[in-house]
Amino acid sequence: MNKVNLIIKNEMNMIIILFIALLSGCASNTLVKVEDIDVQMPKIWQTSIPSSEKVTGKWWEIFNDDDLESFILDFQKNSPDLQSIIDNKNMAYQSSKINSAGIFPSLNGSISADTSVQNLSGFGAIGSFLDSQSGEDDSSSQNSESTNEVISFGNTTARLGLSLQWELDIWGRLLNGRKAAQKNYEAISYDLSYIGFSTIIRATQSYFQAVEAYGQMMISQESYDSFLEIRDLVKDRYERGLKSSLDYRLAETSVSTSKVLIESRTLQLKSLNRRLEILSGKYPKGDLITGKTLPVSLPNIESVIPADLLTRRPDIRSLFLKTESEGLLLAQAKRNLLPGISLNGSVGTSAQKLEDIFNDDYGIWNMGYSLTAPIFNAGRLRAAANLQESAQNKSKKDLLKGLLNAFSEVEQLLELDKSLLIQQGAINDAVQHSLDAYNLSKERYDKGLTTLESVLNTQRQYNDIRSQYLTLSRQRIENRLSLILALGGDTN
Numbered sequence: 001m002n003k004v005n006l007i008i009k010n011e012m013n014m015i016i017i018l019f020i021a022l023l024s025g026c027a028s029n030t031l032v033k034v035e036d037i038d039v040q041m042p043k044i045w046q047t048s049i050p051s052s053e054k055v056t057g058k059w060w061e062i063f064n065d066d067d068l069e070s071f072i073l074d075f076q077k078n079s080p081d082l083q084s085i086i087d088n089k090n091m092a093y094q095s096s097k098i099n100s101a102g103i104f105p106s107l108n109g110s111i112s113a114d115t116s117v118q119n120l121s122g123f124g125a126i127g128s129f130l131d132s133q134s135g136e137d138d139s140s141s142q143n144s145e146s147t148n149e150v151i152s153f154g155n156t157t158a159r160l161g162l163s164l165q166w167e168l169d170i171w172g173r174l175l176n177g178r179k180a181a182q183k184n185y186e187a188i189s190y191d192l193s194y195i196g197f198s199t200i201i202r203a204t205q206s207y208f209q210a211v212e213a214y215g216q217m218m219i220s221q222e223s224y225d226s227f228l229e230i231r232d233l234v235k236d237r238y239e240r241g242l243k244s245s246l247d248y249r250l251a252e253t254s255v256s257t258s259k260v261l262i263e264s265r266t267l268q269l270k271s272l273n274r275r276l277e278i279l280s281g282k283y284p285k286g287d288l289i290t291g292k293t294l295p296v297s298l299p300n301i302e303s304v305i306p307a308d309l310l311t312r313r314p315d316i317r318s319l320f321l322k323t324e325s326e327g328l329l330l331a332q333a334k335r336n337l338l339p340g341i342s343l344n345g346s347v348g349t350s351a352q353k354l355e356d357i358f359n360d361d362y363g364i365w366n367m368g369y370s371l372t373a374p375i376f377n378a379g380r381l382r383a384a385a386n387l388q389e390s391a392q393n394k395s396k397k398d399l400l401k402g403l404l405n406a407f408s409e410v411e412q413l414l415e416l417d418k419s420l421l422i423q424q425g426a427i428n429d430a431v432q433h434s435l436d437a438y439n440l441s442k443e444r445y446d447k448g449l450t451t452l453e454s455v456l457n458t459q460r461q462y463n464d465i466r467s468q469y470l471t472l473s474r475q476r477i478e479n480r481l482s483l484i485l486a487l488g489g490d491t492n
Contacts, residue, residue, distance in 0.1 A: 059484045060204070063295045063477070068207060071280070075203050078281040085196045089189055096185035100178035105166035105343075111357075113158040158357045161348025161364075168343065173335040176328045183325035187318040194314035201485045203279050205478045210272040211292045212474040216467055217265040223463040224258040227456075231255050234452060247452040254456050294473045298480055301417060310406045312488030319399040326392040333385040339373035406486065413483040420476040427469045434462040 060072055076082060169175055231251035237243040274284035310316055345367035351357050374381055438458040444450040 059489055062299050062480075065292075065295070067292065068204070071207055071276070072200065072204065075200065075280050079199070079203070079279060080281050081199050081279070082196055083281075085192050085199070089192050092185055092188040092192070096181045099181035099184075102167070103169055103174040103178050105164060108163050109161070110163070110348075111158075111160050113156070115156045117155075156352055157350060158353070159348060159350045160357045161346055163346040164344065166343045168341045170341060171335040171338050173332050173338070173340075176332040176335070180325045180328035180332065183321045183328065187321035187325060190314040190318035190321065194318070197314065197489055198485060201481050201489075203276070205481055206272065206276055206279065208294065208474050208477050208481075210269060210276060211294055212470050213265060213269040213272050214292055215294065215470045217262065217269050219463055219466050219470070220258065220262040220265050223459070224255065224262055226459055227251070227254040227258050230452075230455065230459075243452075250452055250456060254459075294470065294477065298476065301414065301483070310403070310410070310488065313406060313486070314488065316399075316402055316406055316488075319395070319402045323392070323395040323399050326388070326395040330385070330388045330392050333381075333388040336381050336384065337374060339371060342370045342372070344368055344370070410483065410486045413479060413486055416479050417476065417483065420472060420479060424469070424472045424476060427465060427472055430465050431462075431469055434458070434465045438462045 060068055167174065231248075231254070234243055234247050234251040238245065238248040270287075273287060277284045311320075345365070347363070347365040349357050349359065349362045350364055351359065351362040438455075438461075441450055441455045441458040445452060445455045
């Protein structure tokens, strides 16, 4: 009994020593930090301008469109694409839990029961042996029918037990792996958030494309009505012999071609509306957008955008997290070269009767530990550490590239916004001038000072310029949406 107590005491002392080592190892472990990325920032990024926050927050409010807000909220709730992203995020979360679970001990329970039967024939030596053991003489045994019987030996055993396996993380190797898995999950989450945000932005761009299509259809309808009015006037004068057949044919041609344009733009509008409904997870009926106009003006954006706005971008934040994760994996790979200590043990019962399985008198237990250290592995572990170091260096370069691309993207979008604003102002002036030219040509035609062809051409020019203005307005809105995406969108 004293010997057993001594063994238990020694085992407990060893466990205490191992736990102290474990705690000291955890305390000395430090998080691998991302090294500063050397980026020479352009001057326009070096000043913080509060007004730049206009492009953040509830970004859709800058368009002053209640239907747009309803569309976005409905899209966020029902979009199959966004629902798929949510599922992917959940999968990534469960995967991170699997990858980070190695730091915890493994405890397994078991219960079993088995029965074994051995059959023996009562012939020859076996029968004699059995008879001799029973105290019978040879003569009686030879005459006994029992020597011809099959004798069975049976044994039943029931077992109940718990087993424990635990690798002590004395170097922080497992902890680094756990942190790396968490960082990687956060990175994946940001990637998926960026994909989701991009999906919403593209859907919003499609919304404004449908709004533009409605405006283009209305311009075509107004053009048709104008050509129809001119046709009726020319027809009346032609029938009274005041105008030539040429004028009448030109007027009829303009009416017919404008009708074709109405049908074409109506079909385009229905197609875009169906696309919006599909994006929102609805059966496409093609009757979503009606009676809408594009925003007349957009908030001004300062030329200088603070660089920290870019750190809100989910894709940039993901690159930072991936770099941190690779650093943690590098630390883990280097610590794979160090020895490891594991605890293992079990406790349970084993009895020949099922009712005795919970009886302490039949209890068994064992406890032990193991020490493993790499001695020769043909450089595999060292190569793995070198490989991980290369992976970390690559992640830093990817981060640098991502930052530079983000800076460039925002700069280009800002320049395009300026250009589109200038073009929009110029074409707006052209709309008024073309309207004046159209009205003047009609007056001159009524006085016989110009041809009908001149009137029709000025009418077409007026409609074409109006159409260009709508397209430019939509392009500026799309560019603004791209800028919102490039700056990370909502800060909340």
